[in-house]
Amino acid sequence: MNSYDYDYKEALKDIKPSKELNDKLVNDLLNNKVAKKHKKLKSALLH
Amino acid sequence: MLGSITSEGGYWMKIEPYFSENDIRNAISIYGDTVYKIPFSYYKNHADAEDIYQNVFTKYFQQVVPFESKVHEKAWLIRVTINFSKSLLRSSWHKRIILLQEYHDETVYIDENNILLNSVLELPVKYREVIHLYYYEGYSTREIAAILSQRETTIRTQLQRGREILRLKLKEDFSYE
Numbered sequence: 001m002n003s004y005d006y007d008y009k010e011a012l013k014d015i016k017p018s019k020e021l022n023d024k025l026v027n028d029l030l031n032n033k034v035a036k037k038h039k040k041l042k043s044a045l046l047h
Numbered sequence: 048m049l050g051s052i053t054s055e056g057g058y059w060m061k062i063e064p065y066f067s068e069n070d071i072r073n074a075i076s077i078y079g080d081t082v083y084k085i086p087f088s089y090y091k092n093h094a095d096a097e098d099i100y101q102n103v104f105t106k107y108f109q110q111v112v113p114f115e116s117k118v119h120e121k122a123w124l125i126r127v128t129i130n131f132s133k134s135l136l137r138s139s140w141h142k143r144i145i146l147l148q149e150y151h152d153e154t155v156y157i158d159e160n161n162i163l164l165n166s167v168l169e170l171p172v173k174y175r176e177v178i179h180l181y182y183y184e185g186y187s188t189r190e191i192a193a194i195l196s197q198r199e200t201t202i203r204t205q206l207q208r209g210r211e212i213l214r215l216k217l218k219e220d221f222s223y224e
Contacts, residue, residue: 011164
């Protein structure tokens with residue numbers, strides 16, 4: 001590929017998660033069942 | 048929590064059964080790009096990449112088994128991302144959606160002038176994933192073989208064939224210019 005003076009990494013540089021997607025993911029993870037499950041587990045372990 | 052070193056010197060993803068916003072943002076900043084680009088290379092669109100991205104990080108934060116190292120952690124994330132990507136690719140629901148999209152010619156969300164990226168995305172999946180892991184993630188053929196649970200000779204052959212297809216494709220594209 002290098003012989004064509006193109007770089008695959010460079011070609012992919014703009015393909016990335018948006019800030020909105022990351023904010024949504026953070027919010028979902030903090031509020032969804034995963035967090036609840038871990039809180040429940042923590043509570044069970046502590047009491 | 049994330050990235051903590053245990054007293055035994057091992058690397059643990061989670062010690063406490065709970066995570067904070069900071070933990071999530073930290074993981075996203077380290078692995079976000081990697082986890083996003085893999086499904087994009089399978090589906091060529093942001094909608095599917097976003098779905099898989101969220102599923103992978105959800106699974107990551109459900110994971111309570113310790114990682115041996117950062118290298119192990121990243122390889123685990125890549126393997127899970129590839130498994131999610133292949134799983135969606137195989138689903139009958141997704142095949143129907145793709146057929147509909149192709150009918151309406153709405154599948155390509157990338158810059159059509161980016162000849163190299165388009166050429167890679169047009170490769171059969173088995174070549175595309177090896178090319179991506181080798182050129183974008185910088186893994187060796189031995190490491191790719193471990194991640195994909197295949198023999199190293201198979202990976203080398205796929206890399207060689209993928210490069211050959213790309214070489215011919217790019218030659219063809221440039222010959223028209």
